[in-house]
Amino acid sequence: MRNLLIFITKYNAFFLFLIFEIASLIIYIKYNSFQKASFINSTNRVSSSLYARADEFKGYLSLKEVNDGLAKENAALRNQLRSYKYADTLAKRTVNDTIYKQQYVTVEAKVINNSINKRNNYLTISRGTKDGIAKGMGVISDAGVVGKVVFVGEHLAIVQSLLHKDSRFSAMLATNKEIGYLEWGEDMDPHKGLLIDVSNNAQPKIGEAVVTSDLSLFPAGVPLGKVSKLNAKKGGGFFLNMEVALATDFSKLEYVYVVINKFAQEQNTLEAQEKKADE
Amino acid sequence: MSRILIINLVRFVVLVLLQVFLLKNITLYNLSTPYLYILFILLLPFETPNLVLFALAFVLGLTIDAFYDTPGLHAAACTLLALVRVFFISITVQKDGFDNEPEPTLSIMGFRWFFTYALVLTLFHHFFLFNLEVFRIDEIGYTLTRFLLSSVFTVFLMLVSGLLFFRKKERK
Numbered sequence: 185m186r187n188l189l190i191f192i193t194k195y196n197a198f199f200l201f202l203i204f205e206i207a208s209l210i211i212y213i214k215y216n217s218f219q220k221a222s223f224i225n226s227t228n229r230v231s232s233s234l235y236a237r238a239d240e241f242k243g244y245l246s247l248k249e250v251n252d253g254l255a256k257e258n259a260a261l262r263n264q265l266r267s268y269k270y271a272d273t274l275a276k277r278t279v280n281d282t283i284y285k286q287q288y289v290t291v292e293a294k295v296i297n298n299s300i301n302k303r304n305n306y307l308t309i310s311r312g313t314k315d316g317i318a319k320g321m322g323v324i325s326d327a328g329v330v331g332k333v334v335f336v337g338e339h340l341a342i343v344q345s346l347l348h349k350d351s352r353f354s355a356m357l358a359t360n361k362e363i364g365y366l367e368w369g370e371d372m373d374p375h376k377g378l379l380i381d382v383s384n385n386a387q388p389k390i391g392e393a394v395v396t397s398d399l400s401l402f403p404a405g406v407p408l409g410k411v412s413k414l415n416a417k418k419g420g421g422f423f424l425n426m427e428v429a430l431a432t433d434f435s436k437l438e439y440v441y442v443v444i445n446k447f448a449q450e451q452n453t454l455e456a457q458e459k460k461a462d463e
Numbered sequence: 464m465s466r467i468l469i470i471n472l473v474r475f476v477v478l479v480l481l482q483v484f485l486l487k488n489i490t491l492y493n494l495s496t497p498y499l500y501i502l503f504i505l506l507l508p509f510e511t512p513n514l515v516l517f518a519l520a521f522v523l524g525l526t527i528d529a530f531y532d533t534p535g536l537h538a539a540a541c542t543l544l545a546l547v548r549v550f551f552i553s554i555t556v557q558k559d560g561f562d563n564e565p566e567p568t569l570s571i572m573g574f575r576w577f578f579t580y581a582l583v584l585t586l587f588h589h590f591f592l593f594n595l596e597v598f599r600i601d602e603i604g605y606t607l608t609r610f611l612l613s614s615v616f617t618v619f620l621m622l623v624s625g626l627l628f629f630r631k632k633e634r635k
Contacts, residue, residue: 200517201546208524208542212535212595231529238484299531301490303597306532342532349599370602372493 232340235297235308243438250438257326288403290324290441291315296340300374300434305345307331309440312339320401322443328407328431329353329366329396330440341442347374347434354400355379355408358393362386366394366408366428374435377409377428384424388414394428402443407431467508467565475523478503483530495612499620500527501588504544505581508566509556513549520545533596540592547587551580569625581621582614589614 192199243250293315297308311317313336323330323343331351335342344351347368355366364382379394392411396402413427445451482500490496504520511519524538531537552567555576569577593610 197513197517197546197549200513201542204517204521204542204545205539208521208535208538210535212533212539214535234483235530297532299487301488301493301496302531304533308532349597370605372605374493 232296232308239294239296246436246438249436253326253438287446289444289446291317291444293317293323293341293440293442295437295440298345298434298437300345300347301372303372304349305347305434306334307343307345307437307440309341309343309442310339311442312337312341314338316444317341317442320448321445322401323440324402324406324443325432325437325440327433328409329402330432330434330437332401333442343440345434346377346430346432347372353402353408354397355394356397357382357386357388357411358395358405360386361397362388363397363399364423369427375430375433376412377430378425379411379428380423380425382424382426384422386424388424388426390414401445401448471503471507474506475503479523479526479530482527487531491612491616494609495616496609497613497616497620498589498592499617499624501541501544501585501617502621502624504541504548505584505621506566506568509552510565516549517542517545536592536596539595540588543591544584544588547584551583555580568628569622570629577625578618578622581618585614585617585621589617 291311293309293311295307296310297306299305299307307323307330309323317333317336319333319336321333323333329346331343331345331348332353333341334344346353346366349368351368353366354363356363362382362385364379367378367380369376369378382388388411390411390413394408394411396404396406396408398404409428409430411426412429414424415426478500482498486497486499500523503523504516507516507519520541521538524536524541525534527537527541528534556567565571567577567580572580589610593606593613597606
């Protein structure tokens with residue numbers, strides 16, 4: 185016993201190393217399921233308040249660009265107003281439109297923390313369960329797709345950015361509706377994505393728009409980017425892979441919209457039932 | 464004693480803030496990201512007990528993780544860094560020389576020693592950090608490029624900060 189103690193004290197550096205290394209690796213591995221280690225991330229009180237401060241300051245620096253974006257969006261929305269359209273018929277009465285039921289609603293949120301230069305990037309946004317945000321919802325900006333909500337606090341939520349090695353969104357070519365997946369490229373360029381697993385008979389052209397498909401968690405047709413190169417290096421086989429210039433400029437995100445799908449719950453319950461029936 | 468404590472506390476806070484609010488946003492050509500905060504562990508006094516050294520490295524890593532949203536990643540890399548530091552110092556520094564050489568700074572230890580020290584420790588830390596973060600063999604070439612270029616950037620910043628706080632009278 186005494187010899188053992190002497191041995192341990194003599195090589196104490198190594199044993200301390202083992203203890204702390206194992207502790208941190210356990211934290212790191214558990215973090216893959218994210219919620220378990222949620223206390224060490226930027227929704228905790230100290231780091232979120234510091235980030236909010238820094239962001240307040242940064243907000244001033246980019247006021248001009250944000251203003252431009254908002255003005256553009258205002259203009260687009262104004263064009264949809266009924267008063268801006270020419271009424272074709274004389275009889276004016278409000279009709280409760282029962283054919284169209286609102287499926288998607290968006291909630292606007294401010295980005296308070298963002299990164300683009302890591303292999304796995306996350307954003308922190310200023311909306312949480314209080315505002316109806318739940319895990320798995322899609323996030324878009326005025327330019328295009330941003331990511332997916334992975335963790336929700338009461339007032340804040342964390343979004344797994346499209347710039348993440350596990351991010352994969354169902355996408356299609358805008359003209360011929362050929363479906364594939366959009367991923368982030370391996371070379372970590374925040375302006376480039378890869379559209380993979382597109383069927384061989386799709387004939388894509390450079391400059392063609394890539395949008396979200398009906399199978400994704402976004403409304404169909406949200407822009408993802410434009411095809412910029414036809415043959416991406418990773419590929420071959422039975423499918424086409426191509427490079428996509430992303431529509432969203434992740435380095436300049438200020439405001440985003442969380443997409444709430446009102447039928448999501450119904451869809452999930454139905455699909456769960458079907459899964460059960462299969463077993 | 465209390466002076467050393469205060470200096471290190473200030474160093475901790477300043478390096479963490481610098482890393483999180485300035486260096487986190489700096490990337491050269493998507494390849495080179497500096498992680499200057501490890502300078503805190505490098506500059507701890509020689510007589511720091513191993514337990515304190517490892518605990519501080521772990522806490523520093525977790526603090527950085529809280530801001531980077533990567534729980535455990537930097538903590539693991541910093542713990543490895545502490546172990547390499549213990550080995551490196553026990554190999555290169557005479558134990559009885561501790562009285563007049565309290566801290567392994569550039570101005571006390573001289574350029575050649577400090578450069579080797581910073582380079583070796585940074586290489587270990589960055590190699591572990593980048594590979595644990597990516598954790599994919601098929602991207603190894605790209606990860607290695609990032610690791611090497613980031614190490615160069617970090618060591619460069621360390622030398623610059625060493626020269627900034629260079630005090631000549633301490634060298635005997």
